[in-house]
Amino acid sequence: MEILTVKKLEKEAMKSSGIDFIRLGFALFFMVVVLSYSFISTGGIPNNLFLAIAALFGAYMAMNIGANDVANNVGPAVGSKALTMGGAIIIAAIFEASGALIAGGDVVKTIKKGIIDISAFGGNTDSFIWAMMAALLAAAVWLNIATMAKAPVSTTHSIVGGVMGAGIAAAGFSIVAWGTVAKIALSWIVSPVLGGMVAALFLFAIKKTIVYKEDKIEAATKWVPVFVAIMSWAFVTYLTLKGLKKIWPEIVNTFSFLPQSNSPSFSIASTLGIIVAFFVYFLVKKTVTTRSVKLKNSRDGVNILFTVPLIFAAALLSFAHGANDVANAIGPLAAISDAVMTGGISSNAGIPLWVMAVGALGIAIGLALYGPKIIRTVGSEITELDQMRAFSVAMAASITVIIASQLGLPVSSTHIAVGGIFGVGFLREYLEKTEKKDIIAIGQEAVEDEKKVLKALNTELKNLDSKKEKRKDDYQRIVTLYQMIDEEEEKIKEVKKDLKQAQKVQYVKRDAIKKIIAAWIITVPAAAILSALIYFMIRGIVL
Numbered sequence: 001m002e003i004l005t006v007k008k009l010e011k012e013a014m015k016s017s018g019i020d021f022i023r024l025g026f027a028l029f030f031m032v033v034v035l036s037y038s039f040i041s042t043g044g045i046p047n048n049l050f051l052a053i054a055a056l057f058g059a060y061m062a063m064n065i066g067a068n069d070v071a072n073n074v075g076p077a078v079g080s081k082a083l084t085m086g087g088a089i090i091i092a093a094i095f096e097a098s099g100a101l102i103a104g105g106d107v108v109k110t111i112k113k114g115i116i117d118i119s120a121f122g123g124n125t126d127s128f129i130w131a132m133m134a135a136l137l138a139a140a141v142w143l144n145i146a147t148m149a150k151a152p153v154s155t156t157h158s159i160v161g162g163v164m165g166a167g168i169a170a171a172g173f174s175i176v177a178w179g180t181v182a183k184i185a186l187s188w189i190v191s192p193v194l195g196g197m198v199a200a201l202f203l204f205a206i207k208k209t210i211v212y213k214e215d216k217i218e219a220a221t222k223w224v225p226v227f228v229a230i231m232s233w234a235f236v237t238y239l240t241l242k243g244l245k246k247i248w249p250e251i252v253n254t255f256s257f258l259p260q261s262n263s264p265s266f267s268i269a270s271t272l273g274i275i276v277a278f279f280v281y282f283l284v285k286k287t288v289t290t291r292s293v294k295l296k297n298s299r300d301g302v303n304i305l306f307t308v309p310l311i312f313a314a315a316l317l318s319f320a321h322g323a324n325d326v327a328n329a330i331g332p333l334a335a336i337s338d339a340v341m342t343g344g345i346s347s348n349a350g351i352p353l354w355v356m357a358v359g360a361l362g363i364a365i366g367l368a369l370y371g372p373k374i375i376r377t378v379g380s381e382i383t384e385l386d387q388m389r390a391f392s393v394a395m396a397a398s399i400t401v402i403i404a405s406q407l408g409l410p411v412s413s414t415h416i417a418v419g420g421i422f423g424v425g426f427l428r429e430y431l432e433k434t435e436k437k438d439i440i441a442i443g444q445e446a447v448e449d450e451k452k453v454l455k456a457l458n459t460e461l462k463n464l465d466s467k468k469e470k471r472k473d474d475y476q477r478i479v480t481l482y483q484m485i486d487e488e489e490e491k492i493k494e495v496k497k498d499l500k501q502a503q504k505v506q507y508v509k510r511d512a513i514k515k516i517i518a519a520w521i522i523t524v525p526a527a528a529i530l531s532a533l534i535y536f537m538i539r540g541i542v543l
Helices: 002-041 048-068 071-079 085-103 125-148 155-171 178-211 216-243 248-254 266-292 299-324 331-342 353-380 387-407 413-435 437-466 472-503 510-542
Strands: 107-109 348-350
Touching (some): 048 125, 155 510, 178 216, 178 299, 216 387, 266 299, 266 387, 353 413, 413 510
């Protein structure tokens, strides 16, 4: 029997290692193709070898974004079983790549969010190129480490740490804009707290309006269209503000009735959202009314009605992420490309189509090859999700960004999504404890009563023990008291155990919280230290 078990384990290990080898092969093939294309297409240009190596780092970075960051968009949908793992990967890959290529920013600040002052390089192009290469590779390595540890971390914070560390290594601590770094540190708190609050609020609203009603399906027929319409408004507003910045001038030219502007304002984005939400409401109302006839009056029946909206949410979040975050992540590669091509350092640099393609394709490949690990963590290893809870998380992801952008608060999409999952989990714990409040109160009262009885028995025993002359019935009573005290102590122990069980409601895994928060906190310094070491290594090799 043991031999058969060992053979089975060996077979599984061989199968697993074979799959890992195939994954690695695909990843290396993509990186080699990018390296070769970059080197051949820029032949004859000074420093083109640096550009080719930077492109290799960019491809590696893009795959790590796909493996780690994209999970936040589709993880809840997979965890709630609204999407299969394969379906989620296909949808996310298509929409991430589409967002990057169709609506990705055509001009990106090469020094991410003003982290460092490029004038400190004193026009030394080589030093600038080395710093950007170090930043790119450090951010990618850190994302890789986080993915292996199954910790969802922020791509933006990784690249910020990389740029900061390389900048310090190249020109000292004075190069860093510490005010910007402080804002990023603030986002560690703002993002998950806001995301958690918004997600918990929506889940509570769904429970109050639908789940707690006697006729759940009738309530769902009334309220599901409202919630989906709010989701439509949120996503259209979010996509307009964050995902259509690049192509907004073309949209304005095509639709002349829109106000002439270089980027969409909140009022325009919100108005478009309201128009779409109006049509979505009546469409969903008709669909839900038709489907509700066949559904059971249960929580599972209600969950079915949230499945399709949740799939749309996953797709739209992926598109917005591709449009908004991919260009930022490959900003250092765009900076290196511009420096190599022009021979100078610019605070702004256009992103060539091939660089954007590296980002878009790399994300899709990284997601397909290594994404499932983080998708499982986000979807099922923090708290248990169903369609309603996952829908609330998706709502939080879009609405929190809208709120934060209007208030000028720095946020991270990764932290918002994971914070939303924490929020729905902690809400479940709170509601469960509230429901058990009477049971807990009765249990605490019972413990106090039993303690009083025990105290009385001990007092009586003490008094009998202190008697100098004891009769036969006194000795019999003492024996009885010892038995009663033992029974009473056992009874108190049992009541306390039941009480502790009633109080101990944990729907959010504490170990997962500790690991993820630790990864968030050390992302910027870890990426910065790695980047500084890589910068000195590159400088040492070249010089």
